[in-house]
Amino acid sequence: MDYFAQQLINGLVLGSIYGLIAIGYTMVYGIVGMINFAHGDVFMIGGFIALITFLLLVSTGLTAVPVILLIVILVSMAITALYGWTIERIAYRPLRHSFRLAPMLSAIGMSFVLTNYSQVAQGARVKPVPPVITGGYTLHESADGFVIQLSNIQIVVVITTIVLLAIFTWLVSRTRLGRDMRACEQDQTMAALLGVNVDRTISMTFVIGAALAAVAGLMYLLYYGLVDFFMGFVAGIKAFTAAVLGGIGSLPGAMLGGLAIGLIETFWSAYFSVEYKDVAAFSILIVVLIFMPTGLLGRPEVEKV
């Protein structure tokens, strides 16, 4: 039971990170109807920028961890968001009204570019960071000596996720930008006729998605203590799986899917085998889609004849 509770905590933390990345996929999909294959790499870039900012700040002699973290989060969000914006401008916008596969291939190409760009720029070796947020709480200690730990970093990850989700939900449901986004999602031509700046709205979607991915990158860096140029691929596929599992295009679905994938992975590793955790995640995706072809919270596709 204690072991179960511990794994539940671990799974939820991992799921929060996946969920943050998945939101980027699902938002872009909702608006432009394309799989942004480069999004996993945007997450990786976010991790790198967080790492570099962190290094620079530490070398200036700054020691206050909250201040450092605040600056790191802001800088990595800003620069990564600019990456998201630029990617859309270069690789996707010229293909906006093109055939369905062209932007997808363009996105795969962009993903290769980003992966190898960071390999060239930062080297192929894994970059470790010392634990920044240490300590934690012991929630429960059982008779046989098993302790349920809740580390501070886990608390930070979950709280950050919740806060970001709250801001983000407010953004989508209450602001002008959110309204424009929802309008573009329904019908871009009509939205444009009604005075919505479609180009800007789509750009902003990429910017927000990239900023959330940057936070996920930072969380990953803090939680696992490392980044490398290839981490975007696996995390990206998992997060995309999460988005599809939750029902692509649905924001709560993305978070739900992220948590589901995080939990599946953690429990599978804990109870069955670590080697097959990804196989388990993908298999469950396939099984869910067989019975719910549009994911957990996706709108059922009505076939108009």
Add this chain to the structure above:
Amino acid sequence: MSPDQILEVDRLTMRFGGIVAVQDLSFAAERKKITALIGPNGAGKTTVFNCITGFYRPSGGAIRLTHDGKVIALERLNDFRIAKQAKVARTFQNIRLFPGMTALENLMVAQHNALMRASGFTFLGLIGAPGYRDAEKCAIDLATDWLKRVNLLDRADDAAGNFAYGDQRRLEIARAMCTEPALLCLDEPAAGLNARESAALSELLLSIRDELGTSILLIEHDMSVVMEISDHIVVMDHGVKIAEGSPREVRDDPKVIAAYLGTDEEEAVAVMESGS
């Protein structure tokens, strides 16, 4: 069910969530006759069509098709089996041709099942067995024949997506006919056609009925077409049948007039009269 009836819809009900689109609808379509299903927008006509052609599974009721002495329960068949086994072909309100394929190819695809058998499920065809070559020639002949009937022979090798609207409508009917159906269901075949094209359409449908003996069920808003060619008309409103009968009976039915244009009877009369 009388032997003259090809289709019998019996207490058909279709619900979407809490909305009842069609309720307890019963009517029959006679063999070698043209039956029209009319009604104002949102009356549930297309829903009935989708139930008959297997795109929706009815919430209740039965749909029976009698063909070659067999009675087939359409509500239990789904998807492609309605066209394959029950020989019901349909067209769509928003034309669904294969735009990137030529007119001839469209008509060849319609003969898929016959050609599949002839090609020994691909294996005989792959090795170029003569039996398949003959079958393909026959299929091309049938397609050519239909292209002639719908007056598109000279455009046989053009992509269907390049056709004018009226031509696309006719090609879609030809494609449905190439499946050699017992019952042809047409969803607003005259929509978007000009007067001359409508007249040609009427002629085509009458020739399908009279020369080939194919039964036709159609949804149509163009009263001139409906009144001219229908043998029997079923009028729906809000998911229920409100009248049924010959064109003359229906045209004079006050309930139909009221349903069509609410209280504004004069205009309704005008609509109905346009068909006479």
Add this chain to the structure above:
Amino acid sequence: MRVKTPSINTAKAPSGIPALLKTAGFNALIALVLFSLMVGVRTEAGSDGQLTYWTRFGEVASLVAAVFGGSIVIELLKQWIGPTGAEKLVPPAVQSGMSFLGRYLAPALLIFTLLVPVIFYDQRYILDLAILVLTYVMLGWGLNVVVGLAGLLDLGYVAFYAVGAYSYALLATNFGWSFWICLPLAGILAAFWGVLLGFPVLRLRGDYLAIVTLAFGEIIRLVIINWQELTGGPNGVSSIPRPSFFGIPLDNSDNGLAARLGIEYSPTHRIVFLFYLILALALLTNWVTIRLRRLPIGRAWEALREDEVACRALGINTTTTKLTAFATGAMFGGFAGAFFATRQGFISPESFTFQESALVLAIVVLGGMGSQLGVALAALAMIGGFELFRSLESYRMLVFGMAMVLIMIWRPRGLIGHRAPTVYLTKAHAISSDLVKEGHG
């Protein structure tokens, strides 16, 4: 590092020099922010696990300058050539010219390919490269059945390649079965897996299908990595038997082909044999695909790509139609995999990553979906081009990715986008790519 950044302000065409400089300056500013940390600060883990960094402002400056200069050049080119929209719409004259060219290009290419081992007999490198290109031509043609004809997006095609390769490798190393027995088995097994994958995904459409095929590809790869007793895990399978010339080994033993023919043995014999083997396999794929297109099943595939609902209304069983497309494509992938295994003599999971799937898909899309000649040309361009940049080493994938983006922007419908009808009454007209759908699945 040279970064070719297409202009960021594509919408507005600046009229004068100040506007030009403004655009370039804006792009340079963006580049400065983007590159500042990622390029300007290089991190590395020291020997003690401690992170160190050093700055590289020179590189950032030159990159920003390159973007500035590049923007000016691109803007000028754009004004010179005219609006970018014009080049996307290929005029009908050019298209018919291309189809005319296509009529003679394909036989010419075939004759040249047949002669490659004669012309380049002494150049092992070229022969190896040609074999590689042909392998991808075959994979492209195989995937083309699924993506180009049936319009089903498959992001896990490499799985079938892997199934074929491992089928041959394991059957040959464990049971000593010959290549010629294993080749059809590899195809059948791959087709079987294709059907297995096909079943769950039949109801899925569009991007759901894409992610499930991707997941399937990853599952196969992960199982290969982890099922060590069977597959050797990450170490792969080695000493896979080389193919024999229908039972006669191609080595310098006494009963080898060279000895029997009484000619001097040369290792090139085997390379030439492999070349003709993959050429024959690829041509078989091509022949079968062309035949299938003209059969009802092939027309049903294309009809499925055009409109699935209409297919059902015409009595076409879309389930079996999709499954046969998956199985056929997978079978060709399996053949190619078996060939890959026998050619390499060693296989490991590293050869079957998502990048391979993406590469093959890129070949199909760049070729122009559905066009056999286009796919062959695209494979030649992609694999050949990839080899040209071999000296760039780690920059190679970077250039490759950029090329993918630029090619898609340049020709979203691929090199040969138009479609040739499968049957005609009087004359076959090429159908413009604007009309041809690309499927919803």
